[in-house]
Amino acid sequence: MINIDGQLVADSSFYLNAENSVFARGDGLVETVRVLQGKVIFWEEHYLRLMASMRILRMEIPMNFTMEFLEEELRKTIDQSGLNDKAVIARIYVFPKNSDGPGDPDRLATYLIQLKPLSSPFYLHEDSHYEVDLYKDFYIQAGMLSTLPTVSSVLKSIGTVYALENGYADCILLNDQKNVVQTLKGNLFLVGNNKIKTPPLSDGCDNNVLRKKVIELIEKSKEYEIEEGSISPFELQKADELFITEISSGIQSVSRYRRTEFKNEIAISILGKLNAAARFS
Template identity: 25%
Template structure:
């Protein structure tokens, strides 16, 4: 794999960080995971805006939008990819990598967790590199996704996804007041279809007809089961939403 470090292309195996780097020592960095199609990053402007917001919160310097786009394109070409999973990590420097997209899952099984997300944290709604808690919960669960509440017991988000629910043919999603990440794909879905933002408690999940997960890589996918309970196959609402979402 060839990566970009501050615009310089190097072999991934040769990349090194200074031992004093804040991302390495304290997780003081932000990142974006981006889907690439036909050699171009999807929804780049939206990803950049969120990255810039997160960087400002942590006091990090961010390169110009067009400079970053050029670096991304060069990494994609260097790795001879057209469709790719891009990872842009910003700390004391900027690291960009590109690799093949993960395989699509035929079924998606999720579980719920009692481990809350702190919606009052100053880092709430920032995609920070301090991601160990989410990865631990996901790995220990053995599921494809873990749905977490906030400290008030409201449905917040998954470890790697935003959430949508369908009940009586109405589409809902946790509001930003719950502390959920303002996902780029969440934003794109809400730009194209009617969605109601709500503050539901975790017990409300049992009354949902459908549950969808959204993120930049897998876009929008229906959930097969939650806590072992098989859900109905996604309705036409999901296929209509996918048809309208620009990726």
């Protein structure tokens, strides 16, 4: 089932038209959350991020868009879909309901909730071979707009085609200053010299809840120093580990980048801490 503005419809329903702001202009956001047996993991952080992103895009937030309201809509959709006892990925789309364009003052937001069952209630670490390379045909623009969870992802779409055509599991994206930003699938972390480094938000990486949680876990563990700093492509081959965080799957270690093979011990250690944090969130 899909929940669109409170109305539950079948997955196969036609519910958008050419006048819809998302279809016509890519003018929307999507917040992806994990739900385990009706419990939304890290819900407060997801909700606050969604509200902040809506304000940046100058959407008018309805008075009923409270944290409790959206959580109840999530649960209603899960219940009607018969997924109460499952682990679920829910995508919450928000976009202007009746807007003729950016100049239209009527930007009252509406929402759509889409569900996908997960095979496991836990964040996972896949041990399969995972080779990546740089994608340099197009670049992410450094700055705040690139950090938002917008529905527009043309660069990632064509980057994914490039990866498939060249036999890569994923590709590393660069910004217009030629710094490493993230991969097609998630945020990137580099491990080396007792330090874990990840690109800063100012470089244009996705400012999502899982990135925030992993940074917090590293800070609390005190085993490694965490640094948010610009990463040059030349630093990648000097790392001991590269790993990627993604809300749907968990943590994915990079096994090979060009001629360099990487370990995965730190990524697996962080995964255990992440699952514990999710359990008690």
